[in-house]
Amino acid sequence: MKVGRYILSIDQGTTSSRAVLFDSFGEIAGMGQREFTQYYPQPGYVEHDAAEIIETTLYAMRAAVNEAGISPDDIEAISITNQRETTVAWDADTGLPICNAIVWQCRRTSPECERLKAAGMGEYIKKTTGLVIDPYFSGTKMKWIMENVPKAKELARLGKLRFGTIDTWLIYTLTEGKAYVTDFSNASRTMLFDIHNLKWDKRLMEELLIPESALPEVSESSGIVGMCGNALFGREIPIAGVAGDQHAALFGQCCFERGMVKNTYGTGCFVLMNTGNKPAESSNGLLTTIGWMIDGKVSYVLEGSAFNAGSAIQWLRDELQIIESAQECDRLAETVEDSGGTAFVPAFTGLGAPYWDMYARGAFLGITRGTTKAHMCRAVLESIALESYDLFALMGKEAGIEIDELRVDGGASRSDFLMRYQSGLLNKKVCRPHCLETTALGSAMMAGLAVGIWENIDELKSIWRCDTEYLPDMLGENRDADIDRWHKAVEKSKAWA
């Protein structure tokens, strides 16, 4: 371990750009953050201004270094983790974006996705990219730009069009146009990347009208991809670790071995399991994706997500206004023995894996005259653990792997009630680490490995520390009853809208 040196980790998210400065013990030395504008030009459309993403990122990077009070000379490397799938298009000559970035949440390419499904591309896309056809992924966003932004076609003809996910856009700009690269984890979210042969897929590029010159080179997640120019900190600094946010979080939780799992409890939940050097196929809508590629070795991942988790707590606070804070939800839930026979299904925007019902809607069931807000708070927290339970059960089955323990992060992992209940439901140990900034830490670890702050994976394991451990303390019969009640409630929430 090289002491006295720092990694500046960029965490470019959906609503804000952040930067976290880590020392060689994995401790946070400084942080910076700035929100940016969300554009909703039409219903279902979501855009970001790619230039504002750069401005806010640069601001956050400077703020993190200032807060720590270190000299830029002490920064050994920069790392990048990012909101995934969001797509930027720019002109190679000017380095300027030709339109707003199309954000992962944007549904404008739903018709194109319907067309691909009708053309029978589903099976091919699943087999090749590990993904299901959905507007989420970058490929159809790029096609939309090709068809709707006149400048794109013109630049493509000249070989001057550049497409990129946010990592690529940041690297391109920070290196002053010298590096046009992405990493394997981000590439695997474009719906254009063959995750088995590890290259851009020609058939999908043709299908989506994307010229080869408009796609970046794909490089390892840990390794120097370029030098950040000296305009920012007065000297060149290597950019040495790159991964999509959920992949970086899995790495930051030190889930390096097959069968290790993390769950991030944020607005929604993201469960990722390392399945080792072989991709696990899912027939129930889990995604097969690349976790990272390091030293020529790929780690594959199975990913499942629930659209709403912490957002249900926000709903109690902001819409129902029966609590003042997320912490109060936790406190109230602890005041009752159980949910009083109620069950909540957080299907505000439909249900994902394993149910896949876009027409399901939120439901509160089993309410009696004796139901209190404490019961409701408890039912909401329980629902987050129950929907996660469904994802683990499915994942374990499809990967054929028995889960040993669960590592957790994200805002709602602060809830002791939720974590204890999760442990009980899974009948497994749940570990909440000392550093909850696992996303930023993960890419910092990748960069640190590349530049020799850490020698090897074992050294990384030594900086991950479980802060709070939850052991299962639930009776089997209670667990079964809660899961049964949940499944009954899920059935009743289906096909509502």
Ligand code: ADP
């Ligand atoms: P995102 O990255 O998706 O914006 P965060 O990881 O920042 O999400 O987590 C935010 C979510 O965490 C919110 O939905 C909020 O309800 C929840 N949350 C924050 N603090 C707590 C807490 N102490 N107990 C339970 N939930 C919490």
